[in-house]
Amino acid sequence: xxILVPVKRVVDYNVKVRVKADGTGVxxxxxxxxxxxxxxxxxxxxxRLKEAGIATEVIAVSxxxxxxxxxxxxxxxxxxDRGILVDCGDTEIQPLAVAKLLKALCDKEQPQLVICGxxxxxxxxxxxxxxxxxxxxxxxxxxASKVVIAGGKATVTREIDGGLETLEIxxxxxxxxxxxxxxxxxxxxxxxxxxxxxxxxxxxxxELGVDVTxxxxxLKVAEPARRSPGIRVADVxxxxxxLKNEAKVI
Amino acid sequence: MTILVIAEHDxxxxxxxxxxxxxxxxxxxxxIHVLVAGSNCQAAAQEAATLNGVSTVKVADAAHYQSQTAExxxxxxxxxxxxxxxxxxxxxxxxxxxxxxxxxxxDVAQISEIxxxxxxDTFVRPIYAGNALATVKSADQTKVxxxxxxxxxxxNRENAAKIESIAAANDTAQSTLxxxxxxxxxxxxxxxxxxIVSGGRGLGSGENYHKLLEPLADKLGAALGASRAAVDAGFxxxxxxxxxxxxxxxxxxxxAVGISGAIQHLAGMKESKVxxxxxxxxxxxxxxxxxxxxxxxxxxxxxxxxxxxx
Ligand SMILES: Cc1cc2nc3c(=O)[nH]c(=O)nc-3n(C[C@H](O)[C@H](O)[C@H](O)COP(=O)(O)OP(=O)(O)OC[C@H]3O[C@@H](n4cnc5c(N)ncnc54)[C@H](O)[C@@H]3O)c2cc1C
Ligand SMILES: Nc1ncnc2c1ncn2[C@@H]1O[C@H](COP(=O)(O)O)[C@@H](O)[C@H]1O
Numbered sequence: 001x002x003i004l005v006p007v008k009r010v011v012d013y014n015v016k017v018r019v020k021a022d023g024t025g026v027x028x029x030x031x032x033x034x035x036x037x038x039x040x041x042x043x044x045x046x047x048r049l050k051e052a053g054i055a056t057e058v059i060a061v062s063x064x065x066x067x068x069x070x071x072x073x074x075x076x077x078x079x080x081d082r083g084i085l086v087d088c089g090d091t092e093i094q095p096l097a098v099a100k101l102l103k104a105l106c107d108k109e110q111p112q113l114v115i116c117g118x119x120x121x122x123x124x125x126x127x128x129x130x131x132x133x134x135x136x137x138x139x140x141x142x143x144a145s146k147v148v149i150a151g152g153k154a155t156v157t158r159e160i161d162g163g164l165e166t167l168e169i170x171x172x173x174x175x176x177x178x179x180x181x182x183x184x185x186x187x188x189x190x191x192x193x194x195x196x197x198x199x200x201x202x203x204x205x206x207e208l209g210v211d212v213t214x215x216x217x218x219l220k221v222a223e224p225a226r227r228s229p230g231i232r233v234a235d236v237x238x239x240x241x242x243l244k245n246e247a248k249v250i
Numbered sequence: 251m252t253i254l255v256i257a258e259h260d261x262x263x264x265x266x267x268x269x270x271x272x273x274x275x276x277x278x279x280x281x282i283h284v285l286v287a288g289s290n291c292q293a294a295a296q297e298a299a300t301l302n303g304v305s306t307v308k309v310a311d312a313a314h315y316q317s318q319t320a321e322x323x324x325x326x327x328x329x330x331x332x333x334x335x336x337x338x339x340x341x342x343x344x345x346x347x348x349x350x351x352x353x354x355x356x357d358v359a360q361i362s363e364i365x366x367x368x369x370x371d372t373f374v375r376p377i378y379a380g381n382a383l384a385t386v387k388s389a390d391q392t393k394v395x396x397x398x399x400x401x402x403x404x405x406n407r408e409n410a411a412k413i414e415s416i417a418a419a420n421d422t423a424q425s426t427l428x429x430x431x432x433x434x435x436x437x438x439x440x441x442x443x444x445x446i447v448s449g450g451r452g453l454g455s456g457e458n459y460h461k462l463l464e465p466l467a468d469k470l471g472a473a474l475g476a477s478r479a480a481v482d483a484g485f486x487x488x489x490x491x492x493x494x495x496x497x498x499x500x501x502x503x504x505x506a507v508g509i510s511g512a513i514q515h516l517a518g519m520k521e522s523k524v525x526x527x528x529x530x531x532x533x534x535x536x537x538x539x540x541x542x543x544x545x546x547x548x549x550x551x552x553x554x555x556x557x558x559x560x
Contacts, residue, residue, distance in 0.1 A: 011378070013514070016381060016513055017378045017381050017382065018381075019381075019382045026377075026381075026382050038495075094359060095350070095359075095360070096353070096357075096358070096360070099354055118495070119495060121378075121379065121494065121495075122377065122378055123362075124362065124363065124376065124377055124378070124379070124494065125360075125362050126346045126350070127349075127353070127360050127362060128350075129350075130347065130348075130349075130350035130354070131351065131353065131354035131360075133320075134324065134350070134352075134354035134355050135354050135355075138424075139319075139321055139422075139424035139425045140320055140321070140347075140351070141425075142320075142343075142346070142347050143343060143347075159343070159488045159489070160343040160344075161343045161344070161489060161497070162432040162433060162489060163430070163431050163432040163433040163487060163488070163489050164429075164430070164431045164487075164488065165427060165429065165430040166427070166428045166430070167319070167425050167426065167428065168425070168426045169425045169426075170424055170425075178488075178495075179482065179495065180481070180482065180488060214359075215358065215359035215388065215390050216359045216386045216388055216389070217386065217387050217389070218384050219372065219385045219386065219387055220384070221377075221382050221383070221385075222382070222383045223381075223382065223383070224376070224380060224381070227525075227539050227541075230525070230537075230540045230541035230542055231541070231542060231543070232537075232543045232544070232545065233543065235544070235546075236551060236554040236558050237558065239544055239555070240555070240558045240559055242542055243503070243524070243526070243542070243559075247503070247523075247524045247542075249502045249503040249523070249524050250470060250503065250559055
């Protein structure tokens with residue numbers, strides 16, 4: 001079976017972003033960009049399924065600017081077989097639009113499984129996988145910490161607020177990754193070189209028949225209120241005194 | 251304008267997050283309905299009817315709502331969505347799993363984890379791990395929203411709304427719950443706790459985590475939390491994780507022990523009223539958000555603290 005893995009190019013997780021002075025967004029000039037960490041986990045899981053002989057092909061898809069090709073090359077260096085760039089130019093692509101683009105690609109490629117990240121660490125939306133599953137009429141298993149594929153079904157352990165639950169879902173399906181699903185490998189130099197030769201196709205949203213016009217407009221982006229600076233206490237006695245008599249929280 | 255709030259519950263009782271979500275609905279304004287879909291869930295429906303601001307509780311009671319799968323709940327909401335201007339769910343794993351599925355079928359955007367209501371179509375939400383706050387306006391007919399519970403106080407329970415039964419939708423039979431392993435604890439829930447004692451990699455092991463932090467949590471009546479590193483290392487279960495991609499908490503007092511204060515962790519706890527940091531590294535970023543910072547070895551400081559409180 002084929003597995004499709006959507007990978008998003010986002011600000012690297014080590015970067016602390018700054019809000020632009022004019023309040024129109026965050027400053028992304030000269031900021032390090034990387035693959036969304038949850039998507040690395042998704043690619044790793046798909047590649048492991050291929051190594052286990054369960055998947056036959058792993059296709060990475062990224063929607064956005066031309067530089068998403070780098071993200072696709074990273075995915076191929078981890079082990080994806082080919083990449084598809086949905087070139088959206090500078091248009092802001094919101095989760096519903098991504099889900100529709102992925103739906104069009106699923107209709108074409110007919111994967112049995114889509115493994116995506118649970119959340120992109122820039123928009124913190126946590127929507128795309130669920131939306132794709134809905135548009136396809138497929139079941140979903142979000143926030144996965146374990147995935148077993150057998151007999152046309154996926155058995156997925158999910159991280160939920162109270163603990164863990166296990167779902168058995170029919171394939172095709174969408175699975176979204178949580179942090180503890182696996183630890184992604186580092187791409188080795190030979191694999192990075194090999195990835196450069198793997199096929200990478202480019203399509204435009206219009207060719208997929210998808211209208212990607214944003215539904216939400218951002219009126220303003222502001223910096224959150226800063227906490228007023230605290231103090232250092234010398235010892236436990238001073239700490240307890242402050243908590244009792246100044247903060248009055250114990 | 252009529253708003254539908256999807257209740258999160260365990261069939262007997264509402265989860266506290268439902269009460270915060272109703273509060274957010276009240277901020278938007280208009281008539282508020284609550285949907286309780288469950289199996290033998292009359293008790294939860296009756297509780298929903300007591301929530302202030304609610305005019306009608308709609309109850310769908312059927313065995314296939316026992317496991318609360320997104321597939322079955324979406325089918326039910328879609329059959330009943332007509333006429334609602336807004337559909338709200340808490341931004342918990344329950345609501346995050348469900349709301350986007352509904353939004354996609356309505357062909358509308360979903361607005362995640364709102365922390366503020368500017369008007370009926372304009373909302374504030376954190377992005378980039380809470381390092382920026384975006385004000386977004388929706389052009390869609392129906393607004394499907396998840397609500398960050400820490401940003402809205404719970405509503406009171408002095409109401410007697412009417413309760414209406416609605417027909418269950420068909421069982422989609424796409425997904426079967428085979429196992430659920432909930433962390434059992436006598437302590438308060440992380441989301442609802444007034445005090446949280448949270449531990450990180452600095453504790454070194456699960457044994458140390460429990461040996462040091464449990465006596466402190468016992469004395470303070472606190473919930474226990476953790477950083478991702480502590481969860482990844484297996485000190486505690488996954489549902490202890492506080493942060494951008496874990497639980498968002500805002501207690502009266504948050505005590506961070508052996509946690510460095512990565513942005514992903516801060517995203518989950520920096521709205522706490524008072525933050526205490528205990529860390530041996532004076533340059534740890536956690537001290538930048540701490541009201542009271544104590545530089546020291548947690549293995550000495552925490553037992554002293556247990557002795558000094560209470
Ligand atoms: C996609 C993504 C999502 C993430 N989501 C989250 C999230 O939701 N929540 C989260 O917490 N993290 C999250 N992280 C991880 C985050 O980046 C940090 O790696 C993590 O928070 C570090 O945990 P820590 O502070 O326990 O460990 P460390 O950073 O290793 O810090 C340990 C601290 O303990 C102190 N210490 C050690 N020994 C002692 C001692 N004896 N006495 C006192 N102090 C001591 C050290 O000085 C140090 O500051 C995420 C990361 C990614 C990439
Ligand atoms: N522009 C994009 N291109 C490719 N995949 C994406 C894109 N946006 C979101 N995704 C996928 O959807 C997941 C969840 O993203 P989000 O719903 O934006 O939080 C990500 O982890 C990716 O797997």
